[in-house]
C-alpha cells in the first residue's frame with residue numbers, strides 16, 4: 471500500500487506500531503526517500519535528534535538522525551560523536567560494541583515528558599545502506615553512538631521504558647500511566 475509521506479506524524483506510546491519489529495527494506499525507492507525526508511522534517515519540528523520509522527507507524531527498518539555539534543559532541547572527533555548533517559540508515563546492523571556500558575539520561579519523541587537513565591556501551595559500529603542504497607559503515611562515540619543504539623532499538627520494538635534503570639522507572643511511573651490512559655481514550 472503506498473504511503474503518503476505528507477500524512478505521517480509522530481505516534482506516542484502505547485501505540486502498537488512502536489512494539490512491532492520492523493522489516494528489512496528490499497530496495498530503497500522514491501517512496502522510501504519521501505518517507506525519510508518527511509521523517510527528517512518531523513524530527514526537526516519536534517526538536518529531536520533521531521526518529522525511527524515505527525514512530526511514524528511504519529514497520530520498516532529505517533531511521534534518521536541529526537546529532538548537533540555541542541560542547542562534548544563533534545563530527546570531527548575520532549570516532550565522531552555528532553553528525554554534520556541529517557543521515558538516513560536503512561536496514562542497519564550493529565556490528566560491534568566497545569567499552570563498559572555507561573548511564574545517560576535519554577528521552578524519546580514517542581514518550582513525551584519521560585526521561586530516564588539508560589546504560590549503553592560508549593562506542594558502537596553500525597553498518598547500513600544510505601538512501602541511494604549504498605552500504606556504509608560508521609563507528610561512533612558519545613551522543614551519536616547513543617542515538618544510533620536508541621533508534622536501532624525502535625526497529626526491534628524496544629523502548630527506553632524497557633531499558634531504563636529501576637530508579638528512572640519509578641520516577642516516570644506516573645507519566646507512563648498518563649500516556650497509557652491517553653492512549654486508551656483515543657480508541
Ligand code: NI
Nearest residue numbers: 577578579580
Ligand atoms: Ni525514541
